Amino acid sequence: MKRIVVDPINRIEGHLRVEIKVDEATGKVEDALSSGTAWRGIELIVKGRDPRDAWLFAQRICGVCTTVHALGALRAVEDALNIEIPNNANYIRNIIAATQTVHDHLVHFYHLHALDWVSPVAALKADPAATAALQNTVLEKYRLDMPGPVAYNTDAYPKDFPKATTLYFKEVQNKIQKIVDSGQLGIFAAHYWDHPDYAVLPAEVHLMAVAHYLNMLDKQREIVMPHVVFGGKNPHPHYIVGGMPCAISMNDMNAPVNSERLAIVDNAVNLAINVVNYFYLPDILAIGDLYVKAGYVDGGGLAKERVIGFGEFPEGKYRGTTSGDYHKNLLLRSNGVVENFAQGIAQAVFYPFEPSDLTDPGVLAEGVEHSWYTYPEAGKDLHPWSGVTSPQYTGPKEGTKTEWKYLDEGGKYSWLKTPKWKGKMAEVGPLARYIIIYTKIKKGIITEPTWAEKMIVDQIEAVSKLINLPPEKWLPTTVGRTAARALDAQLNAYINKYFFDKLINNIKAGDTTVANTDKWDPSTWPAESKGVGLHEAPRGALSHWVVIKNGKIENYQAVVPSTWNACPRDSNAGYGAYEASMIDTHVKVAENPLEILRVIHSFDPCLACATHLYNNEGKEIAVVRTDPYL
Template sequence: MKHIVVDPINRIEGHLRIEIKVDEATGKVEDALSSGTAWRGIELIVKGRDPRDAWMFAQRICGVCTTVHALGCLRAVEDALGIEIPKNANYIRNIMAASQTVHDHTVHFYHLHALDWVSPVAALKADPAAAAAIQNTVLEKYSLNFTGPVGFDTSAYPKEFPKATTAYFKEIQNRISKVVESGQLGIFAGHYWEHPDYDVLPPEVHLMAVAHYLNMLDRQREIVIPHVIFGGKNPHPHYIVGGMPCSISMNDMNAPINTERLAVVDSSVNLSIDLTNNFYVPDVLAIGDLFVKAGFVDGGGLAGQRVLSFGDFPDERYTGIANGDYFKNLLIKSNGVVENFGQGVAKAVFHPLEGQDLSDPNVLAEGVEHSWYSYPEAGKDLHPWSGVTSPQYTGPKEGTKTNWKYLDEAGKYSWIKTPKWNGKMAEVGPLAKYIVVYTKIKQGIIQQPTWAEQMIVDQIEAVSKLLNLPPETWMPTTVGRTAVRGLDAQLNAFISKYFFDKLINSIKAGDTTVANSATWDPATWPKEAKGVGLHEAPRGGLSHWVTIKNGKIDNYQAVVPSTWNACPRDSNAGYGAYELSMIETKVKIADKPLEILRVLHSFDPCLACATHLYDSKGKELTVVRTDPYL
């Protein structure tokens, strides 16, 4: 048995340490630990602050997720204060959320995850002419030609297709060769390029994928242009409680939103559709097909056992979330939990997740058995509205507090709490969302799917036909988790277009309202209030929880996707998604656990969301004054 430590895991956001115990004779992982190695203090930072400002602090949880925590926080505060945002604000927020998902998935696959499948070193062996031929074959065989809702028209803009000439791939190969020959691999350094898993793909696919890696470095910034137009900047675009700060005028060319700027958003949205249709989806399916054919159907972890999703994209305005109105007109009604999907959709068990469930501590709670926190009552989980953020760092099992050797699997070993649904672990993410929607439709729970829900089913069945495998076989795997992220990017590109068209039609009808300021004055607020903000972020189900007393935040908790997935084990609930997925993954070379990196990266870890920085003595570190009159 060999004990392997990888610290930090690279190509993720934040700080993640993993430890695995591998039987070198069989490659079986006998045990695995997932540890977030920094503490998130955002809950304490916003305590006592004006709820109208909280979204700006919460949004700074992460610079990769950029806008998702602002949206979660806004929805929580608006839920608490009973604020209903105008329909234009809802459309704009949905456009920004969908474009964020397309951007996040695209950057994750090409620039963080692709190097677990693709090798720039192997690309040097490729025949450029053969690579050009394969590029055309991939586009023909692996494109999923969806067009979105009836009436969609994207013909007004030039199309983006991958280049497929011998000269082009020869030039890319020459550029790679110069980097490799220099001995300075830069971002490609320190990896397991000699690992046998890189032989699964032919050299020409490696060359094609590296070319697209470089393409997306250039084009990804154009995907989030809606953030710049509607929110003023990216990352961390601007919002306001009650709607959006971007006034609309079709007559004033100096207005934040006018005809010229709407045309720029339209171009960005149409580009996103092209990039997902013609680059991302064909690439991920071509690579996934070859890996599945080579027998790589492991790494499912919790996905086949239990997944959770909140649903998202309210089609029109809603009065609140905790009261259940939010769930009534969602474009994607994935709210719920599905158990046992790995046994087939007919045997899967669906559990609804509605408004009344959100306030039930028996349904949603967090534990700290193996987390470096303490709760008032040992062993008792807490609902997020009653959540406590009290650090209790105990150090590792072996080593010192500042120089760890091995973590204490029997004690506390992570700065991440353990969220639970009905006392059980659950995986969240695009894969979870797709499993829930597919199950609900196939079991007749959703009888009249929206166009987006039907597209999810059509995507799953198209991939199942392509792989010649049922969904329960390919979806709850590392390949499936990665492929569904690409499908989700394609779906969200069309969602951006859908809500952009709704916004244009609303403006044409004479409605330019983007904010509701009726309850802006704290004097209109109740003395005590609490709310929850839900969002199906790129990494999965996100929830922000706020309690407000006398106009100030009294308590705040953020339960993020990487908290659900990266959490430490629980003596009653078992392993979290990361740990179980590692245990279910075979390792060929213990000292070069490429398979472990690949399965972890398939979740798109964002440990900055799950963990943050703290001072061990609790003292103030520094104060930055931005107002000279304070």
């Protein structure tokens, strides 16, 4: 048995360390630990502040998620104060959220995860002419043609296709060759390029995918333009409690939102659809098909046992979350829990997630058994409204507090808490959303699916037909988790179009209202109130919890997707999603655990969302400058 440490996990947001115990003879992982290695302090930073400012602070939790924590915070405060936002504000927030999901998934795969599957070194062996032919074959075989919900398409013709010429791929190959010859791999450095898994794909697939990696460095900037138009900037667009701060006028060309700027949004929405349909999804399906055919159907872990979701995209006005109003008219009703999906739909069990569950500490709670925190009552989990963020760092099992050798799996070993549903662990994310919607429809729980829910079923069944495997065999795997993210990107690209069309029609009808300020004055608030904001973020089910007392934030907790997935184990609930997925993964070369990186990256870790580093005075600890010219 060999103990392998990967610290830090690179190509993620934040700081993550994993340790595995692997049997070198069989490649079986016997145990695994996931440790967030920076302390969360955001809850303490917002405590005592004006709740109207909570979104501004919470949004700075992360620079990759950029906007999701703002939405969670806004919904929490609006729930607490019983504020209903106007239709335009709801549509705009939905557009920003869908844009974020498409952008996040694209960046995640091409710039954070793709190099676990494809190799720039292997791309040097490719025939550029054969790669050009392969590009056309991939588009013909793996393009998942899904009609969008809006009949009128403002895009005159598809403008963004992958290049498929011999010269183009030859020039890309020349660029890669120069990097390799220099001995400085730059963005392709520090990886296991000699790992046997890279032989699963032909050299031409490697070259095609690396070319698209470079393409997306430019495309991703244009896709996120709706954030700039509606929110003023990206990252961290602007919001306001009660709606949006972007005034709408079709007559004033200096207005934040006018006809010219709506045209910019329209172009970005159409670009996102084309980029997902012609680059991202075909690449994922081509690569995934080859890996699945080679027998790579491991890494499912907790997804096989239990997934949870909260639901997303309110179609119109709603008043509050804990009231149940938020869940009455959702485009994606992924609220619920599914157990045992890997055993097939007949054996899968669905549990509804009711509004009353939000207030019940027996349903949602966080524990700290293996976390570097202390609770008032040892061994007792706390509901987020009663959550306590009190650090208690104890150090590793072997080594010193500053120089770790091995973590203490029997004690505390992570700065992440452990969220639970009814005392159980659950995986969140695009994979969870897809499993929940698919199960609800197939078991007749959803009898009249929305166009978006129907699209999810159509996507899953199209992929199942393509790779000749039932959903329960390929979805709860590392390949399936990665594919679900791409399918989710396609879905959200069309959701973007859907809500943009609603916004345009609403403006045409004469409605330009973007904010409800009836309860802006704190004198209109109750002396004490509680609220929760739910959001299906790109990485999964997100919840922000606020307690407001005498006009100030009395308590604040954020239970984020990477907390659900990357959390440490629990003696009663078992392993979290990261740890379970690593245990469910076969490792070929213990010293080069590419498979472990691949399965962890399939979650798109965002440890910055789960952990934040400040000293006791709330001051900056250190700045590391990587640009010599700054």
